[in-house]
Amino acid sequence: MAVLAMDLGGxxxxxxxxxxxxxxxxxxxxxxxxxxxxxxGALITGMxxxxxxxxQATDMPVQAIGISVPGINHQKExxxxxxxxxxxxxxxxxxxxxxxxxxxxxxxxxxxxxxxLGEQWQGNAHGCKDVIFLAVGxxxxxxxxxxxxxxxxxxxxxxxIGWMALQQPFRSQYVDCGCFEYxxxxxxxxxxxxxxxxxxxxxxxxxxxxPVEQISARxxxxxxxxxxxxxxxxxxxxxxxxxxxxxxxxxxxxxxxxIFGGGVFGPATALIPAIKAEAxxxxxxxxxxxxxxxxxxLNGSAGIYGAGFLAxxxxxxx
Amino acid sequence: MAVLAMDLGGxxxxxxxxxxxxxxxxxxxxxxxxxxxxxxGALITGMxxxxxxxxQATDMPVQAIGISVPGINHQKExxxxxxxxxxxxxxxxxxxxxxxxxxxxxxxxxxxxxxxLGEQWQGNAHGCKDVIFLAVGxxxxxxxxxxxxxxxxxxxxxxxIGWMALQQPFRSQYVDCGCFEYxxxxxxxxxxxxxxxxxxxxxxxxxxxxPVEQISARxxxxxxxxxxxxxxxxxxxxxxxxxxxxxxxxxxxxxxxxIFGGGVFGPATALIPAIKAEAxxxxxxxxxxxxxxxxxxLNGSAGIYGAGFLAxxxxxxx
Numbered sequence: 001m002a003v004l005a006m007d008l009g010g011x012x013x014x015x016x017x018x019x020x021x022x023x024x025x026x027x028x029x030x031x032x033x034x035x036x037x038x039x040x041g042a043l044i045t046g047m048x049x050x051x052x053x054x055x056q057a058t059d060m061p062v063q064a065i066g067i068s069v070p071g072i073n074h075q076k077e078x079x080x081x082x083x084x085x086x087x088x089x090x091x092x093x094x095x096x097x098x099x100x101x102x103x104x105x106x107x108x109x110x111x112x113x114x115x116x117l118g119e120q121w122q123g124n125a126h127g128c129k130d131v132i133f134l135a136v137g138x139x140x141x142x143x144x145x146x147x148x149x150x151x152x153x154x155x156x157x158x159x160x161i162g163w164m165a166l167q168q169p170f171r172s173q174y175v176d177c178g179c180f181e182y183x184x185x186x187x188x189x190x191x192x193x194x195x196x197x198x199x200x201x202x203x204x205x206x207x208x209x210x211p212v213e214q215i216s217a218r219x220x221x222x223x224x225x226x227x228x229x230x231x232x233x234x235x236x237x238x239x240x241x242x243x244x245x246x247x248x249x250x251x252x253x254x255x256x257x258x259i260f261g262g263g264v265f266g267p268a269t270a271l272i273p274a275i276k277a278e279a280x281x282x283x284x285x286x287x288x289x290x291x292x293x294x295x296x297x298l299n300g301s302a303g304i305y306g307a308g309f310l311a312x313x314x315x316x317x318x
Numbered sequence: 319m320a321v322l323a324m325d326l327g328g329x330x331x332x333x334x335x336x337x338x339x340x341x342x343x344x345x346x347x348x349x350x351x352x353x354x355x356x357x358x359g360a361l362i363t364g365m366x367x368x369x370x371x372x373x374q375a376t377d378m379p380v381q382a383i384g385i386s387v388p389g390i391n392h393q394k395e396x397x398x399x400x401x402x403x404x405x406x407x408x409x410x411x412x413x414x415x416x417x418x419x420x421x422x423x424x425x426x427x428x429x430x431x432x433x434x435l436g437e438q439w440q441g442n443a444h445g446c447k448d449v450i451f452l453a454v455g456x457x458x459x460x461x462x463x464x465x466x467x468x469x470x471x472x473x474x475x476x477x478x479i480g481w482m483a484l485q486q487p488f489r490s491q492y493v494d495c496g497c498f499e500y501x502x503x504x505x506x507x508x509x510x511x512x513x514x515x516x517x518x519x520x521x522x523x524x525x526x527x528x529p530v531e532q533i534s535a536r537x538x539x540x541x542x543x544x545x546x547x548x549x550x551x552x553x554x555x556x557x558x559x560x561x562x563x564x565x566x567x568x569x570x571x572x573x574x575x576x577i578f579g580g581g582v583f584g585p586a587t588a589l590i591p592a593i594k595a596e597a598x599x600x601x602x603x604x605x606x607x608x609x610x611x612x613x614x615x616l617n618g619s620a621g622i623y624g625a626g627f628l629a630x631x632x633x634x635x636x
Contacts, residue, residue, distance in 0.1 A: 254471025
């Protein structure tokens with residue numbers, strides 16, 4: 001037997017097949033090419049059908065399907081809310097995939113839950129029952145395991161850590177994304193730099209040498225590596241926010257590990273010792289001594305591993 | 319049958335007997351009278367023996383004992399850390415109580431876990447599986463239920479929300495108690511007022527009319543009710559902190575309810591609408607719309623109810 005894992009992102013879909021022992025047998029990535037709504041659903045069901053047929057031809061047929069989605073999976077309703085996929089406000093993905101999967105069970109989870117499950121299965125959280133994956137990319141989200149189970153909350157919206165309040169007073173820029181995400185996400189870093197460039201006409205460093213609307217977090221990290229003064233201000237501020245967020249997770253959850261991932265970690269991985277030093281100032285001191293703060297071991301693949309792990313669990317009913 | 323519930327506080331011990339249907343049959347409170355270490359243990363075992371014997375003489379013998387402790391119960395070790403009871407760094411309470419309880423099972427939990435369990439059993443969280451009790455007294459702690467289970471963390475230290483980082487920059491006053499607790503606990507309110515009285519010699523309101531070292535949070539609320547300017551500044555700041563804390567719990571946990579209790583709620587109960595309005599600015603918007611923010615229904619008794627509930631669960635093995 002084998003399991004099928006699918007990881008839907010905002011711009012692409014990854015499709016992988018895992019052996020029962022967790023070996024990655026195949027891995028394919030297709031671009032969404034601006035597909036929206038039903039067309040994204042059709043891409044997923046088409047790729048699923050194709051993979052099921054391909055495995056059927058081998059001695060390892062697909063026993064279960066796990067799907068990671070970039071948003072919230074409402075477990076009871078079987079619908080997905082994915083803010084970056086137009087038309088996916090309450091998309092009936094489970095029903096659609098079941099129409100092509102026949103008797104093969106299907107399980108869908110939010111990407112942040114899949115990240116932490118992937119890390120637990122084949123990454124840096126192996127054997128951890130209380131662990132948090134802090135995904136810092138365009139936005140910020142947290143996949144949280146409590147005593148080995150995904151923390152979903154009452155309506156599957158738990159882990160929305162981008163909304164964490166970390167600095168007074170409240171500012172209008174927080175309305176659409178939350179305080180933490182405004183100051184310390186990939187998109188936030190670019191926004192903060194653009195605001196500073198407008199506010200500081202005397203600055204004439206490397207970040208002034210490209211069209212302002214094209215500046216990304218990656219450019220800011222490159223400027224930080226060159227000791228640019230504006231980039232240094234912004235990244236130092238991010239270290240404070242990331243450290244406070246780690247501290248708050250440590251004080252509330254007393255986890256064994258906090259694992260940073262997402263596109264920003266990435267370049268921010270080198271900052272983890274500074275982030276931990278910041279967290280040490282704020283957090284419950286005993287919990288802080290006992291936690292390990294690390295970078296993902298799976299780079300961009302935590303989601304597909306998590307989806308594979310969910311499928312494997314589903315294929316072995318307890 | 320009946321169950322025995324004990325709620326140890328920093329200055330007193332409550333002892334109650336509940337019927338199997340949850341009716342409070344008896345309730346007694348004894349002062350600790352400055353007892354320390356083993357003497358507190360002896361008080362608990364003595365009261366337990368006495369209650370067991372008294373129930374034995376009726377047709378409702380004690381079937382299980384639940385104990386709420388003011389600190390952390392280390393489940394694996396069977397030891398209690400209680401910062402306000404001298405000599406209780408790793409106190410072997412479970413072993414001691416088992417010596418007098420014979421075959422009667424004993425379960426010990428942190429007070430904050432008992433608060434939320436009590437509220438779930440006979441208070442405002444009835445039927446809630448995802449609910450948080452925010453206890454604001456001398457200090458601040460959170461009892462958190464995730465899918466019906468107490469959130470303990472990897473080392474039983476979860477819920478240490480007094481350490482939540484909510485305002486930059488870090489200040490030396492946060493070292494011993496955490497940012498949130500410094501600004502918005504009962505002890506914190508008194509400390510902040512004393513610092514303001516020292517910093518504002520021109521203030522001549524009601525809080526200047528008593529010896530500064532005797533000022534308590536209760537005095538600050540009384541002055542706030544009289545529209546005193548200094549008390550208003552401090553309580554408004556507390557509303558901001560409490561609102562940010564609610565917001566962060568909502569964004570992270572997506573709970574059904576957040577319940578305020580502890581000595582400060584109490585007088586701060588009237589502020590819950592203002593706290594909710596503050597939280598609304600910061601939190602994940604959908605989760606915030608779906609959460610209910612309320613005051614405890616059990617006043618100072620949530621701990622003893624929680625201990626009773628634990629004992630009742632223990633007396634009915636699943």
